[in-house]
Amino acid sequence: MTTGFFSHPDFLLHEMGEWHPECPARLQAIEDQLIASRIDALIERDESAPLATEADLLRVHTQAHIDFIRNTAPKEGYASIDPDTLMNPHTWQAALRAAGAAIAATDAVLAGRYENAFCSVRPPGHHAEPARAMGFCFFNNIAIAARHALEVHGLQRVAIVDFDVHHGNGTEAAFAGDSRVLMCSFFQHPFYPYTGAENPAPNMVNLPIAARTKGMEVREAIDIMWLPRLHEFKPEMVFVSAGFDAHREDDLGNMGLVEDDFAWITEQIREIAGRYAKGRIVSSLEGGYNLSALGRSVVAHLRALADI
Incomplete structure (x- = not known):
């Protein structure tokens, strides 16, 4: 299997203060673990992370939201979106490039250049709602890529799998009720952003999970709840919001x-994608804030994607 690894130096320029856990060191920790694990040479690096266009963003976000983020970007220092989400002078470009990387990965996988791809990007995206930035997120990278696959490439059915410790409220808001999309997620509950547990739309397979739940219980829930729905849906492509903050060493979960x-x-x-989607998967980094655990978990994710 050929796995593309999409990243770009601009992602290191966005930062929200020395105190902030969503920091440039996250991507550096991933790079360090790629080298230490010796899989760096077994994946194909790709820095074709173009800036997403306004048309790309408008497939998910409102014009007012795009204008707000553009106009809030500071020329120096920080501008606050919410108490935990800030912009520096480089955030606007990094956010455009994060969405652009997910689009470029989608194009490359659909063109057959890679069987699947992982986007090592920041800022993350799955909390960004169509009209609101929040939770470290400005634009919803995976939602934008999934809409691109549907509306530009003409796919009929795509699945989104979100395994971040926090519910992907932005992705759910973008796709609730859209029969072309099946979203499967688990998330710690009750926990930020305190969504996802009440009356989800029929195309949402939400698994609220109690704090301190371990992996075997999560696997059992996935086996019972996600997999039958994914087999029934038969997606033509699978998108992954890959958050690693459900790791036992991560203090944010x-x-x-x-x-x-x-x-x-x-x-x-990968088994679902291999059966129904010609192996086509695009995964994009969401959470994961313990640097060692994040790096090791991304390596495990990449090994499974690349089957190495």
């Missing part, structure tokens, strides 16, 4: 997963 659990989840996704 309180769940008990380890690297083997992320590898197992990825193997299930």
Whole structure:
């Protein structure tokens, strides 16, 4: 299997202060683990992370939201979106490039250049709603890529799998009720952003999980709840919001997963994609804030994607 690895130096320029856990060191930790694990040479690097266009963003976000983010970008210092989400002078370009990387990965996988791809990007995206930035997120990278696959490439059915410790409220807001999209997620509950557990739309397979739940219980829930729906849906492509903050070493969550659990989840996704979607998967980084655990978990995810 050929796995593309999409990243770009601009992602290191966005930062929200020395205190902030969503920091440039996250991507550097991933790079360090790629080298330490010796899989760096077994994946194909791709820095074709163009800036997403306004038309790309408008497939998910409102014009008012795009204008607000553009106009809020500071010339120096920081501008606050919410208490945890800030912009520096480089955030606007990094956010456009993060969405652009997911689009470029989608194009490359659909063109057959890679069987699947991982986007090592920041800022993350799955909390960004059509009309609101929040939770470290400005534009919804995976939602934009999924809409691109549907509306530009003409796919009929795409699945989105979100295994971040926090519910992907932005992605759900973008696709709730859209029969072309099946979204499967688990998330710690009750927990930020306190959504996802009440009356989800029929195309949402939401698994609220209690704090301190370990990997085997999550695997069992996925086996019972996600996999039958994914087999029934038969997606033509699978998109992944890959958050690694459900790791037991990550202090921003309180769940008990380890690297083997992320590898197992990825193997299930790969099996679905192999059966129905010609193996086509685009995965994009969301959370994961313990630097060592993040790097190790991304390596486990990549090993499963690339089948190495």
